[in-house]
Amino acid sequence: MNDVRLVTVRSEIAAGTRGAALGIDAMIVASLDNKSTFFAEHESVNVEDANAVLFKKNKFPNAKYINKVHEVLERVCETTSSVMESDYFPVVLAGDHSTAAGTICGVKKANPDKRLGVIWIDAHADLHSPYTTPSGNMHGMPLAMVSNEDNMESKVNDPDTETTAYWDAIKNVGTRGPKIEASDIVFISVRDTEGPENVLMRKHGIRNFKTEEVREKGTKQIAAEALEQLSHCDIIYVSFDVDSMDSRISKGTGTPVENGLTVEEALELNKLLVADKRVCAWEIVEVNPTLDRENTMAENAFRILSETVNVIEKRLGKNNMVTV
Numbered sequence: 001m002n003d004v005r006l007v008t009v010r011s012e013i014a015a016g017t018r019g020a021a022l023g024i025d026a027m028i029v030a031s032l033d034n035k036s037t038f039f040a041e042h043e044s045v046n047v048e049d050a051n052a053v054l055f056k057k058n059k060f061p062n063a064k065y066i067n068k069v070h071e072v073l074e075r076v077c078e079t080t081s082s083v084m085e086s087d088y089f090p091v092v093l094a095g096d097h098s099t100a101a102g103t104i105c106g107v108k109k110a111n112p113d114k115r116l117g118v119i120w121i122d123a124h125a126d127l128h129s130p131y132t133t134p135s136g137n138m139h140g141m142p143l144a145m146v147s148n149e150d151n152m153e154s155k156v157n158d159p160d161t162e163t164t165a166y167w168d169a170i171k172n173v174g175t176r177g178p179k180i181e182a183s184d185i186v187f188i189s190v191r192d193t194e195g196p197e198n199v200l201m202r203k204h205g206i207r208n209f210k211t212e213e214v215r216e217k218g219t220k221q222i223a224a225e226a227l228e229q230l231s232h233c234d235i236i237y238v239s240f241d242v243d244s245m246d247s248r249i250s251k252g253t254g255t256p257v258e259n260g261l262t263v264e265e266a267l268e269l270n271k272l273l274v275a276d277k278r279v280c281a282w283e284i285v286e287v288n289p290t291l292d293r294e295n296t297m298a299e300n301a302f303r304i305l306s307e308t309v310n311v312i313e314k315r316l317g318k319n320n321m322v323t324v
């Protein structure tokens with residue numbers, strides 16, 4: 001692979017709180033405050049958002065703005081797959097976490113014959129479907145989208161036919177059918193889940209390295225075990241939701257949760273994971289500066305972004321050291 005290519009997606013329509021679209025620009029501000037040349041050194045390609053729909057009334061209570069979420073996911077998939085096809089490593093900077101489904105679809109589209117594993121560093125499992133969601137917020141659904149898990153055995157909602165038609169279209173973005181096996185998901189620091197998600201985690205035996213386990217065993221061992229858990233996978237996508245970090249450090253994210261990772265733990269885990277040659281795409285999401293004080297979350301997120309990209313570039317044989 002050539003080098004890293006940044007993909008920016010300022011989309012926030014799948015979050016329940018406003019402001020995640022500003023997360024990317026808050027990281028750019030953090031980089032400037034730090035006198036970093038990171039954003040000058042890395043070319044980026046922008047994916048058009050559909051945030052204007054937020055001025056309109058939502059018509060889909062069990063999957064808010066699903067028509068527009070579908071549109072954005074198609075675009076993210078297209079961009080990610082073409083970045084990979086031109087031999088670049090996609091580093092996706094996004095607003096809400098639903099985008100991750102588009103990235104996964106794009107990775108699969110560019111690598112249809114490879115078994116794709118997912119390492120999901122997050123406070124949440126994001127395994128809901130319109131049939132189970134407690135909120136209708138689609139950033140709680142990306143892993144169900146890509147594993148085709150409707151979770152009918154846990155059904156609590158009755159979405160209308162327009163909603164289910166869009167949901168079925170989303171499950172076929174990029175390539176038809178599931179992109180991953182649900183058992184090829186590894187969670188790190190997931191600690192805020194609902195009953196229907198717990199059912200799926202048990203059903204598929206999804207390994208969750210809790211914050212306590214990270215602290216007890218150390219980041220090196222956890223990264224090694226997470227990668228080992230996916231030893232049968234050919235390629236791996238790592239998704240980093242900043243709400244995996246503890247809510248005491250910063251509230252600059254839409255759904256903060258206690259008992260999360262420290263910045264150092266998150267930093268080390270991401271760096272250790274992307275050092276594995278099978279990791280072929282990385283994403284950072286859910287920075288929301290409107291909920292923060294002093295841009296703390298974006299500063300931490302930018303540090304993690306730049307150091308993680310540095311490791312990826314070293315791996316790809318690039319020596320351009322990033323000033324942090």
Ligand SMILES: NC(=[NH2+])NCCC[C@H](N)C(=O)O
Pocket residue numbers: 096097098124126128133134135136137139140141192193194241243254255286
């Ligand atoms: N990517 C996220 N921040 N997801 C939060 C999801 C929260 C909750 N499980 C819901 O579905 O509404």
Ligand SMILES: [Mn+2]
Pocket residue numbers: 097122123124126139241
């Ligand atoms: Mn998430």
